[in-house]
Amino acid sequence: DQQVKQNSPSLSVQEGRISILNCDYTNSMFDYFLWYKKYPAEGPTFLISISSIKDKNEDGRFTVFLNKSAKHLSLHIVPSQPGDSAVYFCAASGAGNMLTFGGGTRLMVKP
Amino acid sequence: SAVISQKPSRDICQRGTSLTIQCQVDSQVTMMFWYRQQPGQSLTLIATANQGSEATYESGFVIDKFPISRPNLTFSTLTVSNMSPEDSSIYLCSVEVDRAADTQYFGPGTRLTVL
Numbered sequence: 001d002q003q004v005k006q007n008s009p010s011l012s013v014q015e016g017r018i019s020i021l022n023c024d025y026t027n028s029m030f031d032y033f034l035w036y037k038k039y040p041a042e043g044p045t046f047l048i049s050i051s052s053i054k055d056k057n058e059d060g061r062f063t064v065f066l067n068k069s070a071k072h073l074s075l076h077i078v079p080s081q082p083g084d085s086a087v088y089f090c091a092a093s094g095a096g097n098m099l100t101f102g103g104g105t106r107l108m109v110k111p
Numbered sequence: 112s113a114v115i116s117q118k119p120s121r122d123i124c125q126r127g128t129s130l131t132i133q134c135q136v137d138s139q140v141t142m143m144f145w146y147r148q149q150p151g152q153s154l155t156l157i158a159t160a161n162q163g164s165e166a167t168y169e170s171g172f173v174i175d176k177f178p179i180s181r182p183n184l185t186f187s188t189l190t191v192s193n194m195s196p197e198d199s200s201i202y203l204c205s206v207e208v209d210r211a212a213d214t215q216y217f218g219p220g221t222r223l224t225v226l
Contacts, residue, residue, distance in 0.1 A: 044154050101217035
């Protein structure tokens with residue numbers, strides 16, 4: 001059973017608009033959450049993270065929101081740019097720092 | 112989706128020894144990947160393993176150090192050879208299920224500690 005799920009395999013957004021990528025998890029022991037970005041033929045690279053003691057973390061155009069009661073996190077990108085087109089993975093970790101990944105969401109930002 | 116298991120989940124090894132990590136998938140997949148996550152760092156792709164062909168290694172990784180087998184469409188192994196403490200890391204395999212979507216599913220990882 002997948003403990004981290006990204007239910008939307010793809011998302012298409014117009015340039016300049018907001019992109020919202022969602023992620024749900026089931027394990028209440030997760031206390032640290034990360035978003036990775038992956039371009040074709042490359043490995044995922046770290047984008048932004050959030051600790052479970054926070055509900056929001058912002059870094060430039062990227063903001064991650066955490067709703068612990070709903071076991072839900074989201075990544076907001078605003079404004080979206082064509083260079084943001086990639087696959088985005090959310091990941092969660094708990095004790096032991098092992099990462100559990102979602103299946104990824106492919107974001108396409110149209111010029 | 113795909114369900115991926117890895118063995119062992121963790122191990123503590125002595126310097127100079129080798130460890131083979133197994134990755135099993137519940138469905139047939141063409142592309143499998145091996146990653147390393149060192150403490151405090153992001154994921155690093157070690158190699159891509161396609162069934163029926165030699166693994167393709169990323170810059171900084173060589174076959175003598177990280178030999179990979181891919182005997183069929185549901186299984187792969189990664190060996191960490193002649194280990195040193197610098198090899199202490201979490202090793203993850205992942206599979207590409209839908210090439211069009213370019214999404215991947217990751218295994219639970221193997222935590223390796225080299226003394």
